[in-house]
Amino acid sequence: MDFVVTADGSSTLYHAEVGEHYHSKHGALQESKHVFIHSGLAYFIEKEKVDSVAILEVGFGTGLNFLQSTDYSIREGIKLQYCGIEAYPLAADIIFSMGYDNYVSLSVWNAFKDKYADALTRSVHFADDIDWQIAHCKVLEFKSDQLFDVIYFDAFAAIHQPEMWTDETLAHVCQYLRVGGVFVTYAITGNLKRSMKALGFEIEKAPGAPGKREMLRAVKL
Template identity: 70%
Template structure:
């Protein structure tokens, strides 16, 4: 693992074994804000006119998507329950040296840094409005009785981690999304669009973050076939 400075000045990690960066080289923070916070979380809040939401993230990684989302939610009094799926959690000393304390409020960073290890064991109250759990498991082994409002799908690219993008994997994770819920990812391919349509989603080609022309956002349609 080595830190790399991206186009917007924020850091990401390069995973040599996989041959992929955890975030966009064009800008880690700006990609996270655009793809997940704005196109996923705030889109859902505005669509549903609500002040509470639950998020399931595939690929918790460095915690950047969580940090930006939690910081946004707490500053606005939005109740957030967040679960990240991560088969290979990063050691605490790496997470604490990402430099992301520069892009969120001190209270958000301090709560995350002090509670990261605990969140790997059980759901943890980080802030007055924010709860976090990190499921240390492979995607297909993840189970929950909860239906989530938003899915952040932030796995490594299909060329490096094809097993995460199979019909089986996508169907499994989408079974935890409630009807009306939102699925967002930085990628968009013909296979992904076809799979999401087959799973009962209305798909949208949304503008991508810098370095990508488009990304996929999909809304799960309400209907009896979509209930687990």
């Protein structure tokens, strides 16, 4: 893994085997906040007028989206359940070297460091009103007894990891999203739009993060 500083000063990793960065080179932090926090989590809260949200993330990666979601939820008084699917979890020393402590409160960062290893094996109580786990499995092996409110779909791009964007994969993931739930991803392609429509979603071309004109947001009907 190679550390890379993105355009907004935040760091990402380059995965040589996949041939892609974990986040946008135009700004890892900006992408996380725009695509997942503002266009996903905050959008759902405003739409549904709720104070409790369950998030399923496909591609936990470096944990940046989790950290931002947790920090946001604590500030806004939101009860959060968070499950990240990750087939190949990063080593703790790599994640803790990303510099993401600069973008969240000290209490969130310390809890993240203390509980990362445990979250890989079970659900942990992260903080007041926040529970967290990392499902250490491939996406098609993921199973859950609960439905989620928001899906962060943050897999590597289809050109590098096409198996993550198939109808089968999308259908498997979206079965765990409740009616009225929101699916967000940084990408938007014709194939993706057709797949989501076929799965019973109302799709929207939302403004993209820096470097991308548009992104996809979809609501399950």
